[in-house]
């Protein structure tokens with residue numbers, strides 16, 4: 001197939017999808033028959049379009065002029081001095097348009113949808129961050145956009161609902177199940193089965209049925225590519241460790257990927273420990289427990305938090321972006337092969353790190369990112385001055401101030 005735009009439609013009929021999309025045993029495509037043509041079409045279109053020079057140039061220009069890339073790499077001198085150990089570098093994803101790394105994925109996928117000739121995009125959202133990023137990209141491209149959001153989440157996240165509506169998106173309240181993120185995902189998949197001809201589903205993290213985990217990883221890998229170049233320039237070497245928080249896993253896989261081949265670099269993913277592993281109120285999937293088992297969720301095979309009967313367990317985290325029962329399949333594989341290590345930080349530790357970075361560096365981090373910072377507070381003092389920690393500061397914390405004030409019992 002040639003790379004011309006006109007030939008980039010109707011992949012579903014003529015193209016055979018490969019059996020790729022597995023990371024060891026994890027990942028795959030466990031989707032209903034009705035979605036298979038759409039997933040095949042997406043896989044084939046993506047394989048072709050991502051290689052085209054026109055797409056690369058369009059995407060690069062958007063990243064540079066609209067998204068705000070490359071984001072800076074910042075040497076956190078005060079924090080380094082305060083902790084008295086490893087040198088700490090922050091990859092400033094909080095400086096992206098809309099305040100987090102999510103826009104980089106949404107822009108890539110909406111541009112891809114445009115190249116595929118789609119007129120409409122749909123998305124699921126939990127706290128509303130991915131909904132806002134997708135509504136932003138849809139506004140930019142003049143595409144129709146519908147975002148599914150649990151009714152409970154809508155009530156908790158009024159400002160993001162308003163933002164999405166300002167951006168011209170339709171926000172649909174999901175009233176089924178627990179009326180939160182996993183129900184919104186199911187509703188979005190249901191819409192997609194009926195609308196695949198005109199519609200692309202913009203998934204918000206590196207999960208879902210193949211090819212989504214690969215697409216999202218590829219778009220977010222720009223984080224690691226930039227950071228690798230920047231840190232080599234700054235320090236003339238590679239970092240000792242790369243640290244990122246893990247919700248679905250997109251910012252982590254984005255910063256990890258360009259370092260995977262560097263065997264000297266330790267990769268550390270930090271999950272949400274919530275109220276502690278000895279309670280049921282956490283979102284730790286990659287540290288063994290009787291609640292985290294291999295299983296299938298929303299089209300992919302990975303570690304899933306579930307109860308004794310195999311029902312998806314409810315999760316808890318102070319940060320909405322880490323509060324999810326599944327985890328991207330490539331992380332399950334990096335964990336099993338021990339190429340990356342996964343740990344967790346509790347709500348209390350994350351909030352402590354949130355305050356620390358605000359006070360010491362004048363940067364209010366997202367609560368999600370604060371989990372990665374909690375690992376740094378714990379571990380930097382034990383390392384030597386020649387060690388370098390590269391930390392993904394996935395987003396800014398302005399969205400979290402109400403929640404933190406409430407958590408700390410402080411007046412706003």
Ligand SMILES: *Cc1c(COP(=O)(O)O)cnc(C)c1O
Nearest residue numbers: 247248249250251321368394395
């Ligand atoms: C959504 C979000 C996350 C979690 O998502 P991943 O796919 O795991 O990256 C982390 N940080 C911020 C700031 C977010 O908004």
